[in-house]
Amino acid sequence: MDTTVQAAPKPSTPSEYKSGLKPVWCPGCGDFGVLNALSQVYHRLEFDPMNTMLFSGIGCSSRIPGYLKGYGFNGVHGRVLPIATGAKLANPELTVIAAGGDGDGFSIGTGHFPHTCRRNVDITYIVMDNNIYGLTKGQLSPTSPGQMVTTTSSYGSIENPINPIGLAIGCGASFVARSFAGDIKHMVDVICQGIEHKGFSFIQILSPCVTFVGKDQFGIIKNQVRYLNEVEGYDPTDRSHAFQVADETGQISLGVIFQHPFPEYRHGTEIVRQRLIKRGVPEMKDLIAKFRP
Amino acid sequence: MDTTVQAAPKPSTPSEYKSGLKPVWCPGCGDFGVLNALSQVYHRLEFDPMNTMLFSGIGCSSRIPGYLKGYGFNGVHGRVLPIATGAKLANPELTVIAAGGDGDGFSIGTGHFPHTCRRNVDITYIVMDNNIYGLTKGQLSPTSPGQMVTTTSSYGSIENPINPIGLAIGCGASFVARSFAGDIKHMVDVICQGIEHKGFSFIQILSPCVTFVGKDQFGIIKNQVRYLNEVEGYDPTDRSHAFQVADETGQISLGVIFQHPFPEYRHGTEIVRQRLIKRGVPEMKDLIAKFRP
Amino acid sequence: MGGDELNLGMVGSGGDGVMVTGETLVNAAAKKGMKCLMLKSFGPQIRGGEASCKIRMSSKKVSAPPDKLDVLLALNWNDYKRFGIELELSDGGVVIEDGHEGDEEPERSIVGAQPAKIYRIPLTEMAKETAGTKLAKNMVALGVLSGLFDLPDKEMQAALRKTFSRKSVEIIDNNIKAYEAGKSYAEDNLQVPSSMKLVIDESMLDKRVVMTGNDAAAYGALLAGCSFFAGYPITPSSEIMEWLSNHMPAYGGTMIQTEDEIAAMGMVIGASLAGAKAMTATSGPGISLMIELIGLASIAEIPCVIVNAQRVGPSTGIPTKSEQSDLLQACFGTHGDAPKVVIAPADVADCFDVMREAFFISEKYQLPVVVLSDGFIAQCKSSIHEPDLDKIRPWERARPKADEVSPADYKRYEITPSGVTWMSIPGKDPHLYRAAGIEHNEAGDPTSDFAEHERMNEKRYRKLEGVAAEVNFMRHYGPDDASLGVIGWGSSKGPIREAVEILNAQGLAVKALIPQVLYPLDTRQVYQFFESLDKLLVVELSYSKQFLNLLKAQLDLPDGTLHYGRSGGRPLAVYEMVEQFRKLLD
């Protein structure tokens, strides 16, 4: 880090971690909860905004970088994972968080998810899942439950929804968790764990869309939740156990569902680099010798 | 079907199902085995080439539509699943097969795979997995094992490979199988089962690249295979069992790993359509009434 | 203002019901046989924030969005601040606001002329009194407008009933009461000069429908025989897929929402190969993702229609605002030399016809056709003349005839004089073939021979010559011998046309040309248009002069050709065009 930098005073309360910009969300939207939770996470982990990057795609949820202090990027729809990965690889000292909607992550962005899981770069990915396309006003999402009527499923969806938790485990993610926008304390705990996890952490947050799904969502979810840290004997390192949680119906488990330490991407690059340095690295200009006839 | 059609005589041997074009593959390439197996499948299932569409992406493996009789399409890299899906949805009477390489399907095409699984459109997808990019001459593939040295992983791959079988099960595919280019009879059996399965069937075929991975691949694989139909009590409808097979190391299970009947996409569309027809469908021109003020 | 047209603007907070009021007006106008169009604008809130709309109605033609307002209805002056720049009052315009005469003056800073009159009307109070809820204040306001400007009462009430048709009888009655109260209030207390009353020319009574461009495009596609739609939601095109989601299944067609735009375009290609008339609809960001597969459709000669309802770019840009800046991408965005056709609707009604032409061209010439609509056309709720349903004649793709070519001799990519080759359909024709995105010989097998590549390029581009010669799709306005001409495209047509009409009426010889098949351009017609000209002005809503560049690429512009262009974000205005014309005339 440059020595010339005049350090800005670090925010000292959660609300000081907010940017001050007024969210465009509908009153009651679950995303407010996520924003509040994140500001508390920033505070609890004593983030220096200068070292924090929050990336997102496009969607209601993806407006979130605008509302928090730090470097932020509201990119394009579906590409938050590669963009966040690039930032982290290029500047490993930064805390890098990616956030977005269910459509952003599991429809247009699906292709990046398995690869981000398997690379295990040390970023945290928060999907604010509302089972709908909020910003574009109510179309089918990959997490919309079967039979759901939306503007693009006029007679009820005939597709099986994607299961983000199951998919993440199936893709070999090293940290998989779920939380709920209606429970700020829980979100704060889980997100902190995700950020502290070394490697890629995926957190699904059930964040109701009050406008296009309904205000009753908070109640419906609340009635079904159970907290995994209260479930006796739940072992998040047990993969098949985790799969069962992913497949559950009728109840919604919150907490760290699966966590498995495996080497972070940078671990691999560092080993290679050290090996090369040991061998001896020529001056860049001397590489020209490789091209001499 | 039009009545004016002068039906072409149906091929009567497997080799008559080949187009006659000379494959561009390297001598010994596993893809020859897949081609032979497919010609036998066509023969066994008595395909009418006129009703058969074989789609592919780009890669060595994706050249396969050129070598079989029927309608074929050698499209672009990574898009075989949506293209095949579109054809099947538009013309449900056709037999639609999609084929391609590991890069085509699990790198650039990853994003389409989970959605194709969950839609469960009645097509068969054959991935000729050689753990490498053959056509572009030997770069890292998402199924290249860890530490593998390729032209783009000069010091050994530091990524965890994707597990196509585990991913397919995790994505809720209704038919998941594996076969081996070194065993034609087995391929024929498994592919026939896949085609006869109602819904999306995914078949991984281990098809060695003799040029960029090595001729020894056939032997290495052969030494590790076991046939699931010879494993007593193996129940392909048992999801957690199937996950174990997906995760196995040291041995390679061949056969139908997971199969689970759930409604095909068209089932859903037909229900909707019948419902609408019962309600009464106006003449298309009368829809103008909807716009009258 | 007044006389034969009324330009009206409204602004309010979420819950003020600005859009409902506007749509009721549009419906009423349509019922009375009037033309009418409505332009919406929203604040940044996702839902329920401040909003404004502008409406223009007339018995005569209405082809441009409202410029300056005759009437501004301010349900909330705070919200006006945000939209003021879009809601400019014209000379002699009047303002209606919620309030009591005598109350403290609200803070107003009206954009445009000073209002001739400000009517303060206790809208909220009257709503509470009559309907029992202040929510009905918009209906009181509607009544006031009706009384003040002599709007057709019967149609207003019918439209209002339609607006609330899903509500209870009680709610409907209350809203009617609120409306009537407003109307009486206006009749009793207020008056505007009779010159401001809307003259309804009953001879113009006409079959009207109320549609947006997206409605017209969706319905037009269905009638053109489209049986397959795959798409991914995006503003401002989503309503096309939403309409088809509703109406396609009953006719056996497929509408599928895909995981992304790439998959959408892929499915369209697959469906078309399998014999369906297939399309997708999106906006700029979606097109950018489809580019690769549009190129595939071009080289593999697969018919398909792609609607791009343009919005402000680049990137995410301003999703809710319109621009004409995807033009060069539509024509030249693919890598390689990839012929395709680009065709642009010029107004809402036109979307219907353009879809017909698009399917005709794509099926006949076996290539991708990009329909370049824009956010203004796509979402502008308009009262238009009912489309001519009989003009629709679905075109059938040319297939190899069993008695003219045997399956063994059939070559999918045979080089023909027109460039078009018979395309067989799986399951219908025994003429098997393999299509390819790789360069191929006549049989469809891969080739890397440069001579073959050159021949195939020739074949594929020859089809464009056919299109340019056959599809005569260009609008002319003004006298043929005018010495001052304007060329524009898409939704710029409206203001251009009106400006020409205004100036022609003043005896000035100006004319305009609106090519609709933008690529390939029928240059003969354009050169003819140039013949009488001393001055040519190219008009567009793109900062980087995309239309000008496209014209230059396809023909030689007259010396000293001028250009008027700016970024989008608000539609071209009639007075803006008149001003440009006048500058040239000076």
Next chain:
Amino acid sequence: MGGDELNLGMVGSGGDGVMVTGETLVNAAAKKGMKCLMLKSFGPQIRGGEASCKIRMSSKKVSAPPDKLDVLLALNWNDYKRFGIELELSDGGVVIEDGHEGDEEPERSIVGAQPAKIYRIPLTEMAKETAGTKLAKNMVALGVLSGLFDLPDKEMQAALRKTFSRKSVEIIDNNIKAYEAGKSYAEDNLQVPSSMKLVIDESMLDKRVVMTGNDAAAYGALLAGCSFFAGYPITPSSEIMEWLSNHMPAYGGTMIQTEDEIAAMGMVIGASLAGAKAMTATSGPGISLMIELIGLASIAEIPCVIVNAQRVGPSTGIPTKSEQSDLLQACFGTHGDAPKVVIAPADVADCFDVMREAFFISEKYQLPVVVLSDGFIAQCKSSIHEPDLDKIRPWERARPKADEVSPADYKRYEITPSGVTWMSIPGKDPHLYRAAGIEHNEAGDPTSDFAEHERMNEKRYRKLEGVAAEVNFMRHYGPDDASLGVIGWGSSKGPIREAVEILNAQGLAVKALIPQVLYPLDTRQVYQFFESLDKLLVVELSYSKQFLNLLKAQLDLPDGTLHYGRSGGRPLAVYEMVEQFRKLLD
């Protein structure tokens, strides 16, 4: 032919070792200080099928690929059939084939002139005799060429040792024996007119390196300070990432192969935001997938470099052949008005300098820079002058200075006269900001205000004015006052330049201009070039005249400008250019 250059073609089956032979020759030439370039061509087999190569070597400049051949070495006449059209023999050219004098004549149908002489030499037999394996027949042939044309023996042997440096001493020795046998055979039995011997101008002895354009681009990028590469393999660009895979990690940089091109471009954007000089490399199909994110980099003003090694399009096209048909996509392929810079290397050596300029421009002006290379440049193995490593001066991005702007006052997108605004770096600067792909105000917050959008368009496009004025990157050939001029770009430079030189030597006043920053074009310079002209010819390898259209979009071409273009698939030839010039002169 002969004298100062030698043009040589070889064709053989898989296993004949055509490429090894060619590369050995290139190395030998380089060792002797000669310029040399080699063009490869493969049959459809993935590996091990028939192949051919063409080599041109000279002590003088060699800037174009070989046209017609002085010598054709046919290891296999069956394979010649497939490549014949690419291997045209020149008047007075000779042929070397494997065989015995007196044996039955093989079936030959040589393209071009009748050979002045056909040498039948028992290559296979001699290989078996000397090296114990027929595999060494290519080395015998190499010896024959060496003897026949007096090639520098020491360098040939050294190059041969280099070629086999990973093999056992025995194998090397055997190959040397085979080579020597061929050489003696030629010296003893054959002779060509001394005019055909290659005259090596020792005064030209020079520091040579052997590189492809991809090598030069990769190395140039590394030296320009690029520390982040993300990419997805594709012919003909993969070697860039392969080289960086090898060399980047040691210097702390990251080279990552992504799941697709979209992810590659996404990672590049993320890395650049985080402060790295970042790039990707691909070809047409990959660019088509990156289009959306290139637009994002443009509106969000993120520096990045994108190499496109063009191949024959559209779609998959012909992956192994070169074309110039991605030009308009590079300039205008994004939706919306999205400024970017397009810059084209004109030869292999140039790739090195162009990468330096590309990073300079992208970092200074904070926009995406597309480097339009092509398959010919990318993969042409060449002996070139060693690049000037001292010219590399990595440019540092302008960051907000702590003493000039406080974090609170910092506006990432402040409107400035140059259009460029300081860009802070996370972890380094306390000047926080939020970047956005959505239209934004100066602070980076979303806006839907059209006036703000217009101002931001102005800001972003203003940067292009700076680039056009600052980056003087254009090649001129021929006398300034020539009345006949050609304008071309990219790898067409070679043949254009040589044609100009040939005609100038014949006393004809022709000149050529090769702009390298194609967009934005420095039009002043181009107009200056036009001044002396009676006739202008625009030259390119695109069927749809993309370069012509790009020029028309940016400036007014002289009346009667002519165009010579065709599809790619084979490089422009010097004689083709000379012919075009002559036509104009007539």
